[in-house]
Amino acid sequence: MISNYKKKKFEIIVFSILLLLPIFIDSYYLDNISYFMCWTFISLGLAVIWGMGGILSFGQTAFFGLAGYGFSVISINFLGIAGVSIWSVVLSLIITGIFGMIVGYFLFYGGIYDVFIGIVTLAITLVLETFMQQTAGPEYAIGSARLNGFNGMQGMPTIGFESLQFGLLEGVTQYYFILLLAIIILISLYKFKQSKIGLVFLATKEDRERVSSLGHNVQKTQLIAFTIASLLAGISGILYTNWGGYITPDSMGLVSAALPVVYVAASGKKDFFSVFLGCIFFVWLSQTLAINGKQFAIIVMGLILVISTRFFPDGIILMLKNKLTEKIKWL
Amino acid sequence: MVFLFNIFYQFGDSLAFLLLAAIGLAVIFGMMKIINLAHGEFITVGAYGTVVSGKVFNLPLPIAMVFGVIITVIFGLILEKLIIRYLYGRPLDSVVATWGISLIVSQSFLVIFGPSYEGLQTPMGNFKLGEFSYSEYRVFLIIFALLILVLLYYLFMKTSFGTLARATIENPNISSSMGVNVQNVYTVTFAIGAGLAGVTGALYAPTMTIVPSIGQAFIVSSFITVVTAGASPFVGLVPAAAFLGMVQTSVTFFYKSTIGLIAILCAVILIIRYLPQGFSGLILKTRSK
Amino acid sequence: MKKIVVFMLTSFLFIFSSVKADTIKLGILEDETGNFAIAVVPKIHAYELAVKEINANGGVLGKKLEIVRYDTQSDNRRFQEFARRLIKKDKVDVVFGAFSSASRESIRGIMEKNKMLYFYNNQYEGGVCSKTTFMTGAVPEQQFSTLVPWMMEKYGKNVYTIAADYNFGQISAEWVRQIVKENGGTMVGEEFIPLDVSQYSQTIQKIQKAKPDVLMTLLVGAKQASFYEQQASAGLKIPMATSINVGQAYEHKRFAPPALENMYVTVNYIEEVHDVIKSGEFHDKSKDYVKRFRALYPDEPYINMESANAYNAIYIYAKAVEKAGTTETMKVVEALESGISQDGPSGVVTMDPKSHHGSHTIFLIEVGKGHKVSIPKIWKDIKPYWLGESGCDLANKADYSQYTPSNPPS
Structure with a gap:
């Protein structure tokens, strides 16, 4: 166990910095970092299925959107009831998980593999986007919650305990909540990777048939991993909806669907921590470029992506992390 | 009679769009297994190549179209040399690189040519049947799409280059040990794929708004058509496009285009589930029986 | 990796900007790039023209106007990110912007929660009835x-x-x-x-x-x-x-x-107005506007109607601040609800106190042979009547919603 933590010195140092950050920076930047961290979970989910199991999904955004909309619809309908913001999060995650299982069942028990999974999941998220875009009319309402089409939903409560005056919308509470959530999830994912299911899942990437002939249930393992990934995407969806008080069909579209894939691949899909850090880095980078780069922002972003795959096939963040731990002995 | 022609025209139009959207990708993704998210931008290059060369040099449309295609081929060759050749055998990494390329290209077009470029008028005229009138160019597109597919089938399935290309991509090591210059085969094949996307851009340029995002109108259609076509794209493309086109036109006819769009996506999901080898798998299976 | 962290930290520290108290800060969120850029770039230039003119005439309340602008890239997420940045970091006094309705809705909630005055200057589907939001564009x-x-x-x-x-x-x-x-x-x-x-x-x-x-x-x-x-x-x-x-x-x-x-x-405006109408009020105003616009931006491909809305919005805000004597949001809202008018590129625009929308001159444009433009009809002073008639009365009753004909304010 101890040796395990020794290996993770780099991670521990980065998290210590992140934990101390609120002392040094003001509320705007803190909120902004919280926002960047909202996007890490959807990418971590992709790192589970893609990095570990070699399953490329473009459909993480479907779960992101479903959870965001689920949270909004439930919480708006039961506005004013005690603890609504908390249990609507739980409920929408359950729904997302069930949907993830259904999709996963369809994929893995239906014998769909490789790039076909990418296309099927892409089609699923595009179906959801196309449908949601045209739900502007009053006939598209679930209870008292209007779906409001392309313009998006608003009016959901902030996650928190109203009676205790504890809200998650912004500030230090939101920051620490998301950061601690990220730490817990990262530790759980490392544990998952070393668990029996995790090892079987890792092996399925290399050779499904051999794993199966050894008596392991390949489909079930893949289904479990896929459901975990969909839940992680759901967490991102809810946090994002909460952060902006807003969710649109846009978040399930083609561009949104490609972004997690790009971030994960460019960061280093085999290492969860690199994905976590890389996701923060790339969201920050694209925002910073948009502020300073004017119309060249998108070109620079594209160049960085192209160069990083050309020269660092395993991901630029993972490469940097490995270099750093190699160079500095005590890491 | 008019009714039948209407069905042919609507269905054919949808078929032509799906086929032409897919042809370039059928080579690059279908054969070479590169998940080319920049496929739309290849089409954009073809469209801008046509329109800009037509305007600047005052060329007649067909020649401008040839220019557009040549420019796309050159563009494809450069990309292959700089980036793509390092991605062979790493299909999943190609997602990031081609996404990056797509960002660079579409934004560069915006910077260079502005948010929009003056469009061309659709060539040829229109003809009437009863109360309906039709664009002749659209009928031409249908015929041309089918023609180009026959050519491609011939090129990749019947000529020695085609056999070489397919064999090399199937197993580069064996081909290499047999003295084939694997790199050259890849380069030429990629350039053909890029050129075909350029053809699509050139053909649709006079019928669409010329904006830097013009190619993105094709991207979803192209991927779903190639995937439903299956492992042997040139065998499966026509039935795949025909099936998807039929689903889309009929659903749009009875409901509305939003449902048509959803229906086509659902059809793809079901085809992949129940016909994992796509339409080409189905055809090859029945043929071998 | 450490380098990146250090770089992130230092860049955060550097970006701290000192807030100058002697200017009025106008936050602008518009899509300079992306799908909407084509219609939006003239808007951005119109904001800049109006600010330049007002500053040349001594500013507002003796203070100069200062623009803080971000490119939202036709992306709703950017709108949300930068809306917060304008409010929290740049501490602007008012926000102008958004092209698509989805972009507007993505930031309207943020504006309302932070009691930030917001101007949406675009033709749209209508129906927004919000205490702190003002619409200078035309509605259905x-x-x-x-x-x-x-x-x-x-x-x-x-x-x-x-x-x-x-x-x-x-x-x-x-x-x-x-x-x-x-x-x-x-x-x-x-x-x-x-x-x-x-x-x-x-x-x-x-x-x-x-x-x-x-x-x-x-x-x-x-x-x-x-x-x-x-x-x-x-x-x-x-x-x-x-x-x-x-x-x-x-x-x-x-x-x-x-x-x-x-x-x-x-x-409610296009730049051909003064070419088609040979004389009179509309000819003079449009000609004058285009002349000033082109003096600043000679290469503008087209001066569209949203540019006029954006231009008017800045002047309407300036007049309201002048009247309120302060930039405090609720005071300025009150001034805006007193029926402020602006004589702009296409005539007088008056803000309706009930619905916060502007009245407009409406030109009927006919695109003829060879895309030649003519104007067969002009309707003067068309009021945004619907919201007010169906129960939106912001001057007396605060509200923060969007309504539609089939879902009117009850």
Whole structure:
């Protein structure tokens, strides 16, 4: 166990910095970092299925959107009831998980593999986007919650305990909540990777048939991993909806669907921590470029992506992390 | 009679769009297994190549179209040399690189040519049947799409280059040990794929708004058509496009285009589930029986 | 890795900017790049022109106006990120911006929660009734209550609508339906089309089958704009009417004729106004505006109607601050609710205290042979009546919602 933590010195140092950050920076930047961290979970989910199991999904955004909309619809309908913001999060995650299982069942028990999974999941998220875009009319309402089409939903409560005056919308509470959530999830994912299911899942990437002939249930393992990934995407969806008080069909579209894939691949899909850090880095980078780069922002972003795959096939963040731990002995 | 022609025209139009959207990708993704998210931008290059060369040099449309295609081929060759050749055998990494390329290209077009470029008028005229009138160019597109597919089938399935290309991509090591210059085969094949996307851009340029995002109108259609076509794209493309086109036109006819769009996506999901080898798998299976 | 962290930290520290108290800060969020850039760039320049003019005349309350602007890249997420940045970091006094309704809705909630005064300066589907939000663009009752009856009078009573299948298109189509009915006409067809569709053969045949006298084309975005070239090449030849083309993305200049021939649009301004109208109030004002605009931005491809709305918005805000004597949000809102007017590029715009929308001069634009523009009719001082009549009364009753004809304020 101890040796395990020794290996993770780099991670521990980065998290210590992140934990101390609120002392040094003001509320705007803190909120902004919280926002960047909202996007890490959807990418971590992709790192589970893609990095570990070699399953490329473009459909993480479907779960992101479903959870965001689920949270909004439930919480708006039961506005004013005690603890609504908390249990609507739980409920929408359950729904997302069930949907993830259904999709996963369809994929893995239906014998769909490789790039076909990418296309099927892409089609699923595009179906959801196309449908949601045209739900502007009053006939598209679930209870008292209007779906409001392309313009998006608003009016959901902030996650928190109203009676205790504890809200998650912004500030230090939101920051620490998301950061601690990220730490817990990262530790759980490392544990998952070393668990029996995790090892079987890792092996399925290399050779499904051999794993199966050894008596392991390949489909079930893949289904479990896929459901975990969909839940992680759901967490991102809810946090994002909460952060902006807003969710649109846009978040399930083609561009949104490609972004997690790009971030994960460019960061280093085999290492969860690199994905976590890389996701923060790339969201920050694209925002910073948009502020300073004017119309060249998108070109620079594209160049960085192209160069990083050309020269660092395993991901630029993972490469940097490995270099750093190699160079500095005590890491 | 008019009714039948209407069905042919609507269905054919949808078929032509799906086929032409897919042809370039059928080579690059279908054969070479590169998940080319920049496929739309290849089409954009073809469209801008046509329109800009037509305007600047005052060329007649067909020649401008040839220019557009040549420019796309050159563009494809450069990309292959700089980036793509390092991605062979790493299909999943190609997602990031081609996404990056797509960002660079579409934004560069915006910077260079502005948010929009003056469009061309659709060539040829229109003809009437009863109360309906039709664009002749659209009928031409249908015929041309089918023609180009026959050519491609011939090129990749019947000529020695085609056999070489397919064999090399199937197993580069064996081909290499047999003295084939694997790199050259890849380069030429990629350039053909890029050129075909350029053809699509050139053909649709006079019928669409010329904006830097013009190619993105094709991207979803192209991927779903190639995937439903299956492992042997040139065998499966026509039935795949025909099936998807039929689903889309009929659903749009009875409901509305939003449902048509959803229906086509659902059809793809079901085809992949129940016909994992796509339409080409189905055809090859029945043929071998 | 450490380098990146250090770089991130230092860049955070560097970006701390000292807040100068002697300027009034105007936050601007507009899509300089991305899908909407074509119609938005003239807006950005119009803001800058207005600010420059006001500063040259001594500013407002003795302070200069200062623009803090971010490029939102036609991406709703950027809008949300930068809306917070403007409020929290730049501490602006007012925010102007957004092109699409989705972008507006993505930031309206943030503005309202932070009690930030917000101006949306775009033609849109109407219905926003919000205490801290002001709309200087035209709305359906202004564009359709003029356009639709005129078209029916001239061409006949059978109307067919094709519309983008999302909020704007659906709500606009609802307006058209209602006005057609009120004027004794018939809807012979209605089709809603997803924003991603760029091929229209099937739609064109459906229209030909229904044989309408008037075709309402409420199509949005570059992909949908391909309809015009395709209908022309298919020889559709039915008079078209719309509230969005020409006035925003100047399709009549960008597309080769005859794609837009025989189209009618109601706008509250376009730069041809003074070329078509040879003399009088509208000629002088438009000519003057275009002259000043081109002096600052000689290469502007087109000065569209949203530029006039953006230009007016800055002046309306400046007048309200002058009147309120402060930039404090609620005081300025109160001043804006006192019926402030601005004499702009297309005549007087007066803010309605009840609904926070502006009144407009509405020009009927006819795109003729070779895309030559003429103006067969002008309606003066068309008021944004609907929201006020159906119960939105912001001066007396705070509200933060968007309503539609089928879902009016109760």
